[in-house]
Amino acid sequence: MTTVRPVVLIVDDKRNMVRLMSKVLRDDAITLTAYTGAEAIEQLSVQAVDVVLSDLKMPDMTGLDVLQACKRMRPTARFVLMTAYASVDTAVEALRLGVHDYLTKPFDPERAREVILRAVGRAPVTPGESHEVLPGIIGRSPAMIELGELVRRVANSTATALIMGETGTGKERIARAIHHLSPRRSRRFVAVNCAAIPAELLESELFGHARGAFTGAAGNRAGLFEDAHQGTLFLDEIGEMRPALQAKLTRALEERAVRRVGDTRERPVDARIVAATHRDLEAMVATEAFRQDLWYRLNVAVIRVPPVRDRREDIELLAAAFLEEISATLPDRSIVGFTPDALDALVSYDWPGNVRQLRAALERACIVARGDRLDIGDLPPELRAIEHPTIGAVDTNLTWAEATARGRQVIGRQYLEGILDRFAGNVVDAANHAGVERESFYRLMRRFDVDPSRFRE
Ligand SMILES: Nc1ncnc2c1ncn2[C@@H]1O[C@H](COP(=O)(O)OP(=O)(O)OP(=O)(O)O)[C@@H](O)[C@H]1O
Ligand SMILES: [Mg+2]
Helix, strand or coil: CCCCCCEEEEECCCHHHHHHHHHHCCCCCEEEEECCHHHHHHHHHHCCCCEEEEECECCCCEHHHHHHHHHHHCCCCEEEEEECCCCHHHHHHHHHCCCCEEEECCCCHHHHHHHHHHHCCCCCCCCCCCCEEECCEECCCHHHHHHHHHHHHHHHCCCCEEEEECCCCCHHHHHHHHHHHCCCCCCCEEEEECCCCCHHHHHHHHHEECCCCCCCCCCCEECHHHHCCCCEEEEECHHHCCHHHHHHHHHHHHHCEECCECCCCCEECCCEEEEEECCCHHHHHHCCCCCHHHHHHHCCEEEEECCHHHCCHHHHHHHHHHHHHHHHHCCCCCCCEECHHHHHHHHHCCCCCHHHHHHHHHHHHHHHCCCCEECHHHCCHHHHCCCCCCCCCCCCCCCHHHHHHHHHHHHHHHHHHHHHHHCCCCHHHHHHHHCCCHHHHHHHHHHCCCCHHHHCC
16 A cells, blocks of 8 residues: 655654654654744745644743644644643643643653544554454454454354344444354354344244245245354344244244244254344343244344444554445545544434444545545545533543544634624634634535534625
């Protein structure tokens, strides 16, 4: 993959620090260096940069002075501040002034690299480190790591497994992973979608039929259960199965034998059952839409796949992996990453259709994208429409990245509305005042969903 490397300006009066950070970023970025605030400003005036990594305390000026200059000259650059001591006040003040992130010295260089790559919208991919929690299942959130361990334990047994989770969370992939990690991997994995087969046909599909069992039943036929003998039978969308068939399935699981439709004989069969559903089977049992005895048979090993919005740490990795795949199929160009705005939008969106929706969104975005990085404007409109939160209590359930992203969103919107109000909706004056180029100002208004005409008399 060809990559356009981001430009990072490293500013510190300690030469050792500048050298260290240049070395750490050698493979990921083009690095520029400055040993004083004045030198940094000089560099900014001649050269576009993606990230400024600056020390707070320097002899000639502070990092915050560099920040002010940077905001005027290079408004799209992200600013990462290095501070020598952990001071909550400085941190809050820095974020208020528009610092993207900050590092408290002394820091682990590898962690600094991560922060900087994140600031330019790149997932820090550590060479040699796999981001799969299971074969074909990408993730790094604690929830997915735990799920990976559970699946490995389940795969080793012959216990019936039930995979529950919203649409598009990867249930089928997990079912396949169970088979491939199990001692049955060399036998068949037979998948049947209980929702896709008409109810009246599903019974003979699963259990087979005897000759003449019904009109059209020409010969004797084995069903999918028997096909999966010594292998794995995946019963997808099991919540859609009719109660009569649920009863027959329960019996087959209890007896470890099947009876073909129209036949009197029971045939022993050894198929390992993995079932999946997006429905809440417990609730269905309560309303008697799902048989309790079947529920007991299935819930031996229950694997709950969390929705994407509950594991936002995975979004960047998934998006990067999908982008690489999709980009490889583009005939005439390659898209190598995301702009910070696009990445923010991907991470903040709630993804009701989960991983499947994420992939589809990126496929569409790649078709419309013109640059070599996906930008927020390339993403589907539902990702650009932001909820309009107000500053209130900070939600401590969020990660640092999520909370500060939300903070930027709140402040960004209030600020834009404030100055547009002040200049009666005149975008040129407002942009001038904000010290942002007009084009960027339009982009900001779109991003924060602010309509200037609302402020005109
Ligand atoms: N963790 C993951 N890593 C990589 N790809 C994933 C992951 N989770 C899901 N996918 C991809 O997302 C898509 C949806 O996955 P899958 O079909 O397994 O979901 P599902 O839970 O069975 O959805 P549904 O309930 O709608 O049937 C597939 O293209 C799958 O390859
Ligand atoms: Mg599925």
